[in-house]
Amino acid sequence: MKRNELLALLLFLAALVAQVAKGGIAWPVIVPSGPIHTKIVREAGDTDKDYGALWVALRQGEAAAHFSEGGRRLTILDDDATDEHGKQVIPATDLQGVTLPAALFYSETKLVGKESIPKGTTAQAFIAIAGRHGG
Amino acid sequence: MIDNKYLDVDFTKDPRYVFGYKGPGDTQKFAKYGDNFPTYKEGDWLGIADTIGDTGLDSLVTRIYNQKSEGSCVANATCQAIEIIQALQFGKDRVSHLSAISLYKRIGRSPSSGANVGDAWDEINESGVLPLDDEANKARFKHTMPNTGFYTPYPDGWQTTAAMFKGLEAFQINSLEELVSAQFNRHPVVVGRSGHSICYVRPMNKDGKLVNKYANSWGDWGEGGYGFDGMGSMRSSSNGAWALVSVTAPTFQGVA
Numbered sequence: 510m511k512r513n514e515l516l517a518l519l520l521f522l523a524a525l526v527a528q529v530a531k532g533g534i535a536w537p538v539i540v541p542s543g544p545i546h547t548k549i550v551r552e553a554g555d556t557d558k559d560y561g562a563l564w565v566a567l568r569q570g571e572a573a574a575h576f577s578e579g580g581r582r583l584t585i586l587d588d589d590a591t592d593e594h595g596k597q598v599i600p601a602t603d604l605q606g607v608t609l610p611a612a613l614f615y616s617e618t619k620l621v622g623k624e625s626i627p628k629g630t631t632a633q634a635f636i637a638i639a640g641r642h643g644g
Numbered sequence: 645m646i647d648n649k650y651l652d653v654d655f656t657k658d659p660r661y662v663f664g665y666k667g668p669g670d671t672q673k674f675a676k677y678g679d680n681f682p683t684y685k686e687g688d689w690l691g692i693a694d695t696i697g698d699t700g701l702d703s704l705v706t707r708i709y710n711q712k713s714e715g716s717c718v719a720n721a722t723c724q725a726i727e728i729i730q731a732l733q734f735g736k737d738r739v740s741h742l743s744a745i746s747l748y749k750r751i752g753r754s755p756s757s758g759a760n761v762g763d764a765w766d767e768i769n770e771s772g773v774l775p776l777d778d779e780a781n782k783a784r785f786k787h788t789m790p791n792t793g794f795y796t797p798y799p800d801g802w803q804t805t806a807a808m809f810k811g812l813e814a815f816q817i818n819s820l821e822e823l824v825s826a827q828f829n830r831h832p833v834v835v836g837r838s839g840h841s842i843c844y845v846r847p848m849n850k851d852g853k854l855v856n857k858y859a860n861s862w863g864d865w866g867e868g869g870y871g872f873d874g875m876g877s878m879r880s881s882s883n884g885a886w887a888l889v890s891v892t893a894p895t896f897q898g899v900a
Contacts, residue, residue: 548899553813553889557682558692561830564732565699577737582898585733590893593772593807598893598900 543616544580545644549609549626550599553587559628560610566632575636581644614642646850650871654841660862662756664717665836668884669760674816676884677887681815683825692828693849699844701832702857704731705736708869709861712792718759719748719842720791723773724843725832725888726809732830733890734897740781742809743789744861745796748773754791755794761834761841765814765886772810772892774802784896808894816887820878824854826887834888835881842871844881854878 510518511625551560551568564585566572576583590598603613607625612635614622622642626635677683684692697872705728709720723742730739750767751759751872767773775781777788779813789796817823817833824831824847833844835858846857855872873881893899 541800544900554680556829556831556889558684558830561828562696562699565701565703565830568731568736569698569703577735583735584893584897584899586893586899587813587890590899591812592900593804593810593892593894596900623657624872 544582545582545621545639545640545642546582546615547576547642547644548599548615549583549610549611550588550604550613551585555610560626563626563630563632563635567635569632572632572636576639576644612638612642612644614639614644616643619621646855646872648850650866651850651855652874652877653866653871655838656861658865660843660865661840662711662713662715662717663839664711664715664758665841666718666760667757667836667841669762671762671818671884671886673762674765674814674886677815677817677822677826678819681825681829681831683821684828686821686824689824689847689854690849690852691845696846696848699830700857701728701827701830702845702859702870704728704736705845705859706731706736707741708758708859708863709744709791710863711861712863713746713755714748714792714794715758716744716752716758716792716794717747717809717861718753718764718836719744720763721834721841721843721859722747722761722764722768723860724859725834726768726773726887726891728832728843728845729891735895738897740784741778741811743774743776744791745793745861746789746798746802746806748848749794749796749798749846752794758839760885761836761884765811766813768809768811769814770810771803772808773807774798774806775809808892808896810892811888812891813889814886815889817882817887820875820882822887823878823882823885825855827837827856830891833885835885837877837880844873844885846871848872876899
């Protein structure tokens with residue numbers, strides 16, 4: 510390596526270290542390219558009039574259209590929901606690290622993201638939340 | 645604008661009336677709604693009703709049932725509640741319409757005996773109901789039944805398909821406050837009064853008074869299939885009703 514190339518490399522590394530020391534580097538979020546299945550998971554007792562209104566709003570108008578286009582899907586379930594064989598459909602491990610109600614984002618069967626849903630979230634705001642995870 | 649003709653209807657005076665609601669039945673099996681969900685004081689009801697807009701449970705109704713001349717109203721109201729929760733859980737375009745008679749045959753003794761709402765819950769929780777025999781369902785499911793026809797036999801092995809359409813959680817309603825609050829929380833309520841059962845879907849503000857919109861099972865009766873109950877009728881309906889909270893997530897919905 511030539512001297513000025515080495516100098517440029519050292520300056521770059523110094524700048525990188527300084528950036529990390531200052532506040533870290535915002536690595537870009539890798540958004541999955543395939544359609545996302547968004548699953549809202551709540552405990553039955555979570556639902557009050559505000560969350561209840563959100564669940565229904567997500568089945569209307571722009572939100573309903575958003576979650577049915579391009580292969581996207583939205584499912585709203587209780588955390589202990591079961592199928593016809595009595596098997597729980599949401600793995601408990603998928604809920605670690607989030608407070609219910611929460612949105613889980615799946616690319617095919619792989620969990621690729623999750624976020625809790627704050628009280629007062631509107632349908633528009635939820636679309637934005639899902640969008641951060643490709644949904 | 646609510647037509648007063650369909651407000652506080654005396655069901656027994658309507659030519660479509662067939663006795664069908666025998667009473668609440670055993671409601672001790674249910675956990676109490678008010679112990680598990682938020683409830684709202686009467687003084688707040690009109691204000692809350694005014695905020696519902698297009699997020700009422702009536703917006704999730706994809707079909708008005710028609711029990712025709714059989715006393716199967718309890719089963720029709722119950723299946724309506726299941727379909728509403730399907731719409732909430734999976735989307736309106738993923739609702740499978742259901743056969744009320746596949747439920748009524750297990751809770752009634754004859755085409756006109758009627759049934760208890762508590763028995764309806766028992767059956768949908770234990771065994772579920774069959775999908776309606778429309779073209780989409782016949783292509784997808786091995787076992788379907790029509791909506792009416794008490795003497796229609798069950799197809800062999802029907803239990804495996806009915807298990808896809810079970811009620812998972814429901815809670816007992818024993819007061820007007822719980823009745824109204826459940827719908828504010830977006831839980832449909834199966835009720836009965838005057839020998840008839842209906843599915844409550846939405847409290848509304850009518851000229852400064854609270855009325856409750858319900859999905860009837862009389863086909864094109866009323867305002868697009870709906871009627872409305874004032875406070876007195878609601879109070880009559882509030883004892884021994886139940887609110888449906890969740891239904892099965894069957895594998896064909898591709899949720900797991």
